[in-house]
Each structure stands twice: as C-alpha cells, then as structure tokens.
Amino acid sequence: MGIQEQYRNEAAELLSSGAVKLVIGYGEGSTSDRRRPVFIRSADETARLVLDANCIANLSGYLVPEGLLSDGKSVAVFLKPDGIRSVNILAAEAQVNPDQVVILGFDIDGGQASPLPGRKATDFAPLIESQKSTGLSTELQQEADQLELMSATDRFEYWNQQFSKCIKCYACRQVCPMCYCRRCIVDVNQPQWVNTSSHTLGNFEWNIVRAFHLAGRCVACGGCDRACPVNIPLRLINHRMSKEALDAFDHFAGESADQKPVLATFRQDDPETFIL
Amino acid sequence: MTRILLHTRLDDCLAAWRASGYSVLAPSKSHELTRFNEVQHASDMALDLVLPERTIKDHFFPQTEPLIRYRIKKHEIDTEEMVPPELKRIFFGVRPCDASGLAIDDPLFGWDYKDEYWFRRRGNSVIVTIACTSADDFCMCTSVQLSPDSTKGSDVMLTPLKDGRGWQVLALTDRGNALLETIPSILQESDAEPAPPASVPVKFDIDKVTAWLADPASFESHFWKEISQRCIGCASCTFLCPTCHCFDIQDEGDTYSGIRRKNWDSCSFAMFTMHTSGHNPRNTQSTRWRQRIMHKFNYYRGKFDVNSCSGCGRCTRQCPVDMGITETLQSISNLPR
Ligand code: SF4
Ligand code: SF4
Numbered sequence: 001m002g003i004q005e006q007y008r009n010e011a012a013e014l015l016s017s018g019a020v021k022l023v024i025g026y027g028e029g030s031t032s033d034r035r036r037p038v039f040i041r042s043a044d045e046t047a048r049l050v051l052d053a054n055c056i057a058n059l060s061g062y063l064v065p066e067g068l069l070s071d072g073k074s075v076a077v078f079l080k081p082d083g084i085r086s087v088n089i090l091a092a093e094a095q096v097n098p099d100q101v102v103i104l105g106f107d108i109d110g111g112q113a114s115p116l117p118g119r120k121a122t123d124f125a126p127l128i129e130s131q132k133s134t135g136l137s138t139e140l141q142q143e144a145d146q147l148e149l150m151s152a153t154d155r156f157e158y159w160n161q162q163f164s165k166c167i168k169c170y171a172c173r174q175v176c177p178m179c180y181c182r183r184c185i186v187d188v189n190q191p192q193w194v195n196t197s198s199h200t201l202g203n204f205e206w207n208i209v210r211a212f213h214l215a216g217r218c219v220a221c222g223g224c225d226r227a228c229p230v231n232i233p234l235r236l237i238n239h240r241m242s243k244e245a246l247d248a249f250d251h252f253a254g255e256s257a258d259q260k261p262v263l264a265t266f267r268q269d270d271p272e273t274f275i276l
Numbered sequence: 277m278t279r280i281l282l283h284t285r286l287d288d289c290l291a292a293w294r295a296s297g298y299s300v301l302a303p304s305k306s307h308e309l310t311r312f313n314e315v316q317h318a319s320d321m322a323l324d325l326v327l328p329e330r331t332i333k334d335h336f337f338p339q340t341e342p343l344i345r346y347r348i349k350k351h352e353i354d355t356e357e358m359v360p361p362e363l364k365r366i367f368f369g370v371r372p373c374d375a376s377g378l379a380i381d382d383p384l385f386g387w388d389y390k391d392e393y394w395f396r397r398r399g400n401s402v403i404v405t406i407a408c409t410s411a412d413d414f415c416m417c418t419s420v421q422l423s424p425d426s427t428k429g430s431d432v433m434l435t436p437l438k439d440g441r442g443w444q445v446l447a448l449t450d451r452g453n454a455l456l457e458t459i460p461s462i463l464q465e466s467d468a469e470p471a472p473p474a475s476v477p478v479k480f481d482i483d484k485v486t487a488w489l490a491d492p493a494s495f496e497s498h499f500w501k502e503i504s505q506r507c508i509g510c511a512s513c514t515f516l517c518p519t520c521h522c523f524d525i526q527d528e529g530d531t532y533s534g535i536r537r538k539n540w541d542s543c544s545f546a547m548f549t550m551h552t553s554g555h556n557p558r559n560t561q562s563t564r565w566r567q568r569i570m571h572k573f574n575y576y577r578g579k580f581d582v583n584s585c586s587g588c589g590r591c592t593r594q595c596p597v598d599m600g601i602t603e604t605l606q607s608i609s610n611l612p613r
C-alpha cells in the first residue's frame with residue numbers, strides 16, 4: 001500500500017471514529033505538479049487527499065486561526081519534519097495545545113514521500129534531535145557564504161536591490177506559521193510604529209522587523225521564500241538568523257514544546273551584561 | 277502587403293526612439309525578477325516570456341506615490357503638490373492582457389474625478405503590444421472576453437511573423453501612428469505571414485458567472501466560505517494584478533512636516549475597510565474574497581460595463597496556496613442551477 005492510500009485510510013478512520021473533527025492535508029492543484037491545502041471533514045471526502053513529493057507546503061499555520069481548537073476537539077494535519085517543529089514552537093508559545101494535534105507525518109526524499117512513525121509531536125523528538133545534530137542546511141549555507149564573501153558595501157547594495165523589489169504584499173508573513181500575531185506590528189496604526197509605504201526604506205523596516213521576529217523561530221520550511229512574488233531570497237535572511245541562534249545559544253527552533261523562545265529568555269550565566 | 281519590423285532592426289528602432297526623446301521600457305530580468313525596466317538594447321529585452329512577473333500597471337500607478345509635501349506652521353499649513361513628471365515613454369513588448377488592464381482602469385481613474393497622477397503618465401506613454409503566440413496553463417484571457425491578440429489598450433500592435441524574423445506592425449491610435457512616423461525607414465513592406473495566435477482554452481462561462489453574481493441570493497451563499505477556506509489573506513494576487521487599483525492615503529512624517537502618500541491597498545488584508553470604531557463590514561477572509569470577485573465581475577461591470585480582469589492569470593500563477601480567480605469562477609460556473 002502506498003503512503004497516499006495508507007494516509008487516506010488513516011484519515012478516514014480518524015474522522016469516522018470521531019478522534020478528530022478535521023483533517024488538514026493536500027489535494028490536487030491547478031497544474032499537475034501543484035498541491036493545495038484541503039480541509040477534510042468526513043470520511044467519504046478522504047479520496048481528495050493527495051500525498052506525494054509535491055506536498056511541500058508547511059500546513060501548521062492552519063492550526064492557529066481563532067476558534068479552531070477552542071472546542072477541545074482534535075485536528076489531524078499532514079506535516080513534514082519542518083512542520084512538526086513549528087507545531088512545537090506554536091505549543092511552546094501557547095498558540096496550540098499539542099494534545100489536540102494528530103500529526104500525519106511524512107518526509108520527502110529522493111522524489112518520494114515516505115511515512116514517519118508517530119502521531120504526537122513528542123513522538124518525533126528523536127528525529128528532530130538527529131536533525132539538530134546534522135546542523136542547518138548545507139545548501140543554504142553555501143548560498144549564504146557567497147554573501148559573506150562580499151564587502152559590507154556590496155552586501156548592503158545587494159539587499160538594497162532585493163528589498164527595493166518588495167511590494168509589502170505580506171505573503172511572507174501570511175504564509176508563515178510563526179507569524180500568527182492577530183495584529184502585526186506593521187498593521188498597528190495608533191500609533192503608526194512602522195510606515196505602511198512600500199518604498200525602499202519602508203521595505204527595509206518591514207523585512208528587518210520580520211527577520212528579528214523570526215530569529216530562533218524559523219524552521220526553514222521555505223514557505224515565505226516560495227510565496228514572495230518578487231523573488232527576494234528570504235531564505236538567506238532566516239538562515240542567517242537561525243545560524244546565529246544555533247551558534248550562540250545552541251538553539252534549534254522547534255526542538256520540543258518546552259523549548260524557551262530564544263529572544264524571550266535570559267540565562268543567569270549569560271556573558272553579556274546588556275540585554276536588548 | 278503590411279509593414280513589418282525585423283528583429284535585426286530593433287536596435288535601430290530603439291536608437292531612433294531615443295533620438296525622438298522617448299525612453300523605452302520592456303520586459304527584462306533584473307535582480308531575479310522579470311518586470312518592465314528601461315532598456316538600451318534589444319538584447320536587454322526578454323520578449324519570449326509568456327508574461328513578466330510584474331505588470332506595467334506599476335509604471336502608471338506605483339505601489340507608493342508622494343502626493344503632497346506639507347509643513348504645519350503656527351497659523352497655517354504650507355503644502356506643495358508633487359506631480360509626476362510628464363515622461364515620453366514607450367512600453368515595448370506589452371502583452372495584450374496587460375495593455376487591456378490599462379484600458380480597463382482608465383474609466384475608474386477618470387470617472388467622478390480625473391486622477392492626474394494616472395493620466396499624466398498615461399498621456400505620454402505609448403503602448404506597443406506583442407500578440408501572444410504561446411500561453412501557459414494559467415492564461416485565461418479568452419475566458420474574460422479578451423484574446424491573445426486583443427488590441428484593447430494598445431497603441432501599436434505587433435504580430436509575430438510565422439518565419440520568426442520579426443513582427444507585422446499595425447498602428448491603432450494617433451499616438452501609435454505618431455510613433456511609427458519616427459521610424460519610417462526602419463519598417464518595410466512585406467507579405468510575410470503572421471504566426472497564429474496562442475490557443476488559450478476557455479475555462480469558464482463568464483455569462484453564467486456574472487448572472488450568478490448579480491443574483492442577490494448569491495451574496496450570502498455558503499459557496500464563499502468553502503472556496504476561500506485556504507486563503508491566507510496576503511496581497512500577492514491583488515498587487516500583481518494589472519487591474520486592481522485600491523489605494524490608501526497615508527501621511528508619513530512627524531508632527532510638523534511630512535509627505536502625504538498614495539499607497540496600494542488590498543481587499544485581502546484584514547485591515548481593509550476596518551472602521552475607526554473597530555467594526556469591519558468584511559471581517560472574515562471569505563467576505564473579503566467575495567468582495568474581490570464581486571468587485572471585478574459584478575460591481576465594476578455594472579458601473580463601467582467591463583470586467584475588472586484581463587485574464588493574465590497572475591493571481592493563480594503566484595498564489596502561495598494555489599487559489600485565484602480561475603478556480604473560483606470555474607466553480608461558480610459549475611454550480612448546480
Ligand atoms: S512576500 Fe516578498 S514582496 Fe511580499 S511583503 Fe514579503 S518580502 Fe515583500
Ligand atoms: S520564516 Fe519562512 S521559512 Fe521560516 S518558518 Fe516562516 S515561512 Fe517558514
């Protein structure tokens with residue numbers, strides 16, 4: 001039995017037994033290689049579920065809308081390891097109760113989706129632990145190294161060109177499971193902390209604010225990078241912040257639901273005398 | 277016999293236009309993004325793209341535009357209008373859907389009030405369109421009563437030749453004629469055959485769609501909730517759209533001086549139409565998505581007798597969750613009746 005059939009059956013069972021009220025998964029998209037999020041509420045709809053190597057989006061963001069989990073019922077969601085890590089962060093930040101999330105875990109390797117054993121976020125702890133010891137993506141690191149080789153002036157000019165393309169569509173924010181604030185700082189207008197204009201300065205403000213808010217929280221799912229309609233390499237910004245968090249604080253985002261947010265904790269033995 | 281322009285003469289053409297005081301913008305790739313940039317040589321252009329990622333709308337209605345500079349004094353306020361310069365510009369290699377987008381928006385910007393910022397830019401810009409001989413899975417001009425060789429919004433129409441050596445050239449407006457007068461010796465007479473336009477399948481029945489939208493009972497239909505469930509509320513679709521035109525006026529500065537700006541706004545945003553009281557008549561994503569569809573295919577048609585969509589397909593092409601106008605209108609035209 002292929003993974004798709006196995007997970008369709010499992011989803012049907014979860015729904016018909018009443019173990020979950022909803023399954024968030026992937027369905028056919030508008031072209032043969034596109035997949036789109038689907039919301040399955042009854043066992044007879046599970047044939048709409050698709051699971052293959054094109055299922056790359058991190059669906060955990062669909063767990064946070066207000067009211068979804070407030071009835072105490074459970075929801076099942078298809079997640080790759082990056083998505084499982086974001087569930088841990090959402091749990092650590094009190095946005096979801098992990099006991100209400102049934103994880104239909106899978107991974108994509110060599111152009112194939114394969115099932116991951118376990119159904120609760122904690123079941124995947126060894127997997128995430130091994131990911132941490134492997135370290136951050138070497139491909140991203142190689143790309144990031146290219147930037148590091150530039151002089152500071154050239155690097156600034158590089159980002160100046162990239163950010164000047166931004167149109168403040170906020171697709172990066174909306175697609176990101178970690179960007180769940182009910183009212184983002186850039187949408188606060190009494191007072192208006194951040195200008196809404198999408199000129200280069202305003203775009204710098206926006207992208208830097210977001211980079212800091214994602215430090216130690218980004219799980220490198222790549223959602224923002226793929227969503228950006230003007231192809232700003234957001235992956236490199238987030239990667240750089242993740243690297244800082246890992247190197248300086250041994251912090252690998254989403255290790256567990258007990259992990260302390262790196263920018264919201266203070267250690268007694270911190271060598272710095274100053275905290276921001 | 278018709279007039280043709282050979283690819284090999286394009287550089288001469290650009291030189292002649294520059295000599296006549298025009299700047300030429302064409303699709304090209306810069307910093308990993310395809311958009312209309314100013315070009316110097318034919319080799320800078322990316323004319324084989326189905327569509328650049330960004331539309332030409334950006335050059336008429338920019339994402340942020342200064343309107344006035346103000347200074348608040350003790351007893352008075354000084355203001356200084358910031359009007360855009362009247363630049364002579366040629367947009368070369370525009371696709372018919374993007375050119376149509378300008379024509380679709382003209383009545384909006386010139387309806388009860390003439391938007392100087394739009395029309396100053398429109399007035400001196402010449403739109404040279406190239407008919408499409410290829411399309412992708414997302415193109416849907418034929419579904420919204422346009423076509424891959426539609427002339428709407430264009431001043432000059434170029435139709436690729438079958439032998440691939442150049443284009444047939446046809447002036448459609450006075451502005452177009454005036455432009456061709458600057459290059460008489462570059463064009464030549466020929467009976468070379470034009471290539472057939474791209475075949476773009478019709479994806480939905482627009483008449484069924486508009487009839488359903490116009491039915492007051494459809495406003496509260498459960499359909500809107502279902503179709504928009506996965507919408508994440510970003511503005512990628514609206515900001516890439518050649519016809520979306522909503523904007524917000526913002527003052528940027530300190531207590532005493534600043535600049536009043538016109539910034540793009542989007543019906544996808546939770547803040548869109550939020551009242552000062554905190555009440556928002558469109559307080560869910562489904563009511564916001566409904567607004568987008570109703571505006572384009574019901575209200576705008578009612579007011580200006582044209583769809584506020586030119587079928588470019590960008591909204592679907594770029595959507596992070598694979599939504600878009602096409603799927604919604606397809607679903608509407610398939611609804612049981
Ligand atoms: S997705 Fe890209 S263009 Fe949109 S706000 Fe984010 S960085 Fe800017
Ligand atoms: S910042 Fe981007 S890559 Fe990181 S978790 Fe959010 S969407 Fe994913």
Ligand code: SF4
Pocket residue numbers: 513516517518519520584585586587588589590591592601
């Ligand atoms: S609504 Fe979509 S298809 Fe229509 S013009 Fe706008 S972006 Fe293009």
